[in-house]
Amino acid sequence: METNKQIPEKGAYEASSKNSFGDGAKASKQLFIEEQQNILKNIWVPVCHESEVPEPYDFRTSSIGNENIIVCRAPDGKINALLNVCPHRGMLIERRPQGSFLEGQASGNPKRITCMFHAWQFDMRGNCVYVAREKEGYQDRFCKDDAGLRRLRCNVNFGGFVWVNMNDQPVASLEEWVGDAFSSLEGKINSTPLEVVHYRKEFIDTDLKAQLLKTPEKVDIHSKHSFFNFGHFMTEDRRTGANTDRKKNSFPTPDAMQSIRVNLFPGFSFHLDGPSLNVATVTPVNENRLMVEHKSLVPQVESETDRSTRTRFYNANSGPFKAMGHDKPKAAVQNEEKKQAVADHLLNEWSRWMDQHPDGESRLSDLTMRRRRNAILDKDEDLIGPKVVVIGASHAGIALADRLRKNGFSGKVAIFDRQVGGPMERPPLSKGFLLGGGETVESKSLLRQKKWYKTNKVRLNTQTSVQAIDVKNKTVTVNNDDIVKYDKLVIASGAIPRELPDTVGMGNSFTLRQPSDANAIRQAANNADSVVIIGGGYIGLEVAASLRKKGMDVTVIEAASRILARVASQPLADHLEQLHRDNGVTVFTGIGVEKINKEDGSFESVTLSNGExxxxxxxxxxxxxxxxxxxxxxxxxxxxxxxxxxxLVNEMMQTSDEDVFAIGDVAIRRDQVIAVESVHNAQETASIAAAAITNTLAPTLQTPWFWSDQYDTKLQSVGIVPVQDEEVYQVVRPSKREHGMSFWSYKGLELVAVEVVNDPATYMEARQCLDTKRSPDPSQISSLSYSPIDSGGGRS
Amino acid sequence: MTHESQANMEKSIEKLIYRAALALDDHNWDDWFKLCDNEFSYSITSFSPEINKNMTYFSGNKKELKGLMDMLPKHNTDHSPLHRHTSVYTVDVADDGKTADAISSVTIYQNMLDGINSHIDSGESRLFVIGKYIDKFKITDGTPKFMSRETKIDNRRLDKGSHWPL
Structure with missing residues (x-):
């Protein structure tokens, strides 16, 4: 028998019983985590009994796996189960084991669940009813209707227990999960309202699987036992259970005699033991520790004498000091065959949930199939027409959704993005944001306010990764294997910053693309005096300018012979390089990085190709x-x-699959020589794709434009400078504005691009020239008395 | 009762409580029973904030307790000794001098002997239970005896432990 795998085998129980350290199922952190994820968060858990929350506004806290939950009774009497975690900052909200929200607390109003940290308040259904400084602090970016405690699937049934499932789409309904196993018990415990009269807990130093293996010890040789789906089983005392004469001694009478024990997988025992119902629930605490809670339930209404009779019976047989009364001789419960059958039943179920079943049976596959069935059903019932799925809430992705609606598209639009939070403006991240104070990116630069998504009926799914595209079936697979159908798919997934292999995983090493990157750089810069920036492109230079303005020592290293070698003309690059030097930045060009030096896993220095x-x-x-x-x-x-x-896309941004489009930084037209990563490109390609999808007129193409802010210098460029083309040359045009100038790039007599420094008026003229395909005379453009607009130098 | 005789009785009751603690520490059940009236009753109770209820974990009279003590050798039990630290807080002798009430604080430590693995666990002392003794006494011819003891514990967490009175 292999001891390093968790595969149950015939004889596993026998082997385990001979090994005082368990069956080789070494308690491990990983196993514990997998059990939490695979089992506990997917099953029905009896978290409490309805009698523990008898009145409106009563609550009881509990946990499933490592999730804190709260059960509360609403004013209408309905019991709800909620995640006991504030959606604001993720703090645990209610810390008492039970109580009532009817009265106000030190940091909360009556009838409200109140987070003590920032006073967000929720009603008994989990709706957010108050956000401190909602309007002043969040303006229109957030409203309390969008917050709320996560409401969990919750049923009150089978003797009044409150059953909660963390999975919104469980593998079985509660009735399917519990029903058969409770068939002998249900009639009896439903015959009268019950209440919990006894509670205690104990801790056991073991893991869940080892505890399952101990369960067979409770199988009495005199009982008949039945196995049910989902790893449940029931034992019934043969001497009393089927005997008609004993029925008068059935629960709920105080002199009840029968014994029925229902064990629900993986550790919930309901034992109708004579006159009381004893419930034990197992909660794994860590990889080596279980908490077992014991409760005893009796009829709510009865005489003191009857109650006393039940209590004495319970204490003598099941109470914490029970051995003071009776203890069954061990010899009476020995039956290896029965024990083995129970052990096999339990371990088979365990392995189904842990994807380790020898025959490949898998509850997780069952869950996936169920989810898939549900996910394929469209939820936007109020919208009709085709469905457009967008991968990436980038500038391009959001612009596409906007354009679709403006073009009159009435179908469904769903955007999936792996980032946390609403989509952000990216250009400020490398500029002013790095200089900012306490505000976060999120508070400054939302691409669209929340209201926009509602108004335009655009379903934004953040923190949702698309895992696969199936062009044949026209579906995408997203988080948790959900499958979403599309009629048209638009890929706007953008680009990923390149990293040097040596820098991966270094704490004080950064790239910049996402808001989280900018936040991290800003935080690190607040505690740093010097920075090395590898790369003299626009991102590197903008960051250099921002951090230099913060007073840091900044060194820029560019391997090419000049900065901006791929995207700007030589004169502009020279101008900007001098600008940086004048501001105290050390700029190396034509020098590579030989080595990244680390100290204790963190960046310490760079060694340049010249040895410096x-x-x-x-x-x-x-x-x-x-x-x-x-x-x-x-x-x-x-x-x-x-x-x-x-x-690769065509002129309509259509990929090799006619129903799939690609826009923004991820796409390049087949006839395009160089990729352009810019907001303009994102917006324009989005407009083209939207026009194609909606079969409307394609937009008039603009000449590509771009801008950059460095120190107090504003650069605006229009057109693309073909830097590799040796026939292209630049003419410098002075400016009427202080520190202004522009660089006009020509190929022959044809104007191809203009780069403008600190002169918006000239930029507008240049843009007009390029949009109208007009080429001012290159021999005169350096003269301020020459007007490029009025020159009449049009060309076809 | 005179002030002096009342003070003497209070002192006697304090000593009685401490003697009972020693007898219980030593598992000297006979000596403990000798300190109890024939009508003596014993209970272990607790209040559970979790379910908002008073609970009785155990109850029995002297005869039942004695029977249980006699059965102890047949039980599987944790043999780790328990040691009580008891402080008598109040003793109230009735005006007629025939009965008295006392409330004591009790902290019980468990000196590990069995444990999960006695090789590792034995010898370590752990806090086992905290609570109060709520005692009632019958005074006959100047001699107090326990009429009842309610051991009201604060613990709701009760791991495997003793099978004898706390």
Missing amino acids: KIKADMLITGIGVFPDSKLAAEAGIETQRDDGGAI
Whole structure:
């Protein structure tokens, strides 16, 4: 028998009983975590009894796995189970074991569940009813209707127990889960309202699986036992259970005699033992520890004498000091065959949940199938027409949704994004944000306010990763294997910053793409004096300017012969390099990084290809991005290379699959020479795709534009400078504005791009020229008396 | 009762409570029973904030207790000795001098002997239970005896432990 796997085998129980350290199922953290995730968060758990919350506003706290929950009774008498965690900052809300919200607390109003940290308040159904400083603090970005405690699936049934399932789409309904196993018990415990009169807990130093293996010890040789689906089983005392004469001694009479024990997988025991119902529930605390809670229930209404009779019976047989009364001789419960059958039954079920069943049976697969069935059903019942699914809440993704609605699209629009929180403006992240004070990115730069999604009926699913695209069945697989159908799919997944292999995992090393990256850089910069920035592109230079303005020592290292070698003209690059030097930044060009030096796992210095070593408190890498096209490539959608690159699209942004579009940084047109990563590109490609999807007029294409802020210098450019084309040359045009100038790029007599420094008026003129395909005379453009607009130099 | 005789009786009751603690520590059940009236009753109770109820974990009279003590050798039990620290807080002797009430604080430590693995656990002392003794006494010819003891414990967490009176 292999001892390093959790596969149950015939004889497992026997082996375990001979081994004082367990069956080789070594209690491990990983196993514990998997049991929490796979089993406890997917099953029905009897968290309390309805009598523990008898009045409106009463509550009882409990936990399932490592999740804190609260059960409370609403004013209408209905019992609800909620996650006992504030959605604001994730703090545990109610800490008492039970009580009532009817009276106000020190930090809470009457009839409200109140988080003591920021006073957010919730009603008994979990609805958020008060957010401190809602309007002043959040303006329109957030309203309390969008918050609320997570309401859990909750049923009160089978003797008045409150059953909760953490999974919204459980593998079985409560009736399916419990029903058969409770068949002998249900009539008796439903015959009268019960109440909990006894409570205690104990801790056992073992793990869940080892505890399952101990369960057979409770199988009495005199009992008949029945096995049920889901690992449940029941034992019934043969001497009393089926005997008609004994029926008069059935529960709920105080002199009841019969014994029925229902064990629900993995550790919930309901033992109708004579005149009381004894319930034991197992809660794993950690990988080596279980908590067992014992409760005794009796009829709510009865005489003191009857109550006393039951209590004495319970204490003598099941109470914590029971051995003072009776103890059954061990010899009476020995029956190895029965024990083995029970052990096999339990371990088989355990292995089904843990995906370790020798025959491949899997509860998790059952769950997935159920979820898939449910997910395929569309939820936006009020919308009709085709469904557009967008991967990525980027500038491009949001612009597409906006454009679809503006084009009159009335179907469903669902956006999936793996990031936390609403989509953000990205350009400020490398600029002013890094200089900011206490505010977060989220408070400054939402691409759209929440109201916009509601108004435009755009379903935004954040923290939702798309795992696969199935172009044949026109579905995407998202978190938890949910499957979502689409009619048109738009990939707007953007790009991923390149990292140097040596910097991966270093705490004081950063790239910048997402708001979380910017937050991390800003926090680190607040405690740092110096920074090395690898990469002299726009991101690197903008970050250099921002951190230099914070007073840090900044070194920029660019391996190419000049900064902005891929995207800007030589004169502009020279101008900006001098700007940085004038502001105290050390700029290296034409020098590579030989080595990243670490100290205690953190960045310490870089060694340059010339042997020079530069120490700094933090490192930022800005060496470009690569398209996030993996999903598309895996789905067979054509990309630049077999192993990735941008997704190839036609002039309508259509990929090699006619129902799949790609926009923004992840896409490149087949005739496009160089990818352009910019807000303009995101918006324009989104508009083109939206027009194609809605079969409306395609937008008039604009000349690409771009801007950058560095120190007090504003750069605006229009057109793309073909930096590799040796025939292209620049003419400098002075400006009427102080510190202003512009660089006009020509190929022959044709104007191809203009880069403008601190001169918005000239930028507008340049843009007009390029949009109207007008080429001012290059021999005169350097003269301020020459007007490029009035020059009349049009070309076709 | 004179002040002096009342003070003497209070002292006697204090000593009685402490003698009972020693007898219980030593599992000297006979000596303990000798301190109890024939009508003596014993209970272990607790209040559970979890279910908002008073609970009785055990109750029995002297005869039942004696029978149980006689059965102890046949029980599987944790043999780790318990040691009580008792402080008598109040003793109230009735005006007629025939009965008295006393409330004592009690803390019980368990000196591990069995444990999960006695090789590792034995010898360690752990806090076992905290609570109060709520005692009633019958005074006959100047001699107090226990009429009842309610051991009201604060613990609701009760791991495997003793099978004898606390």
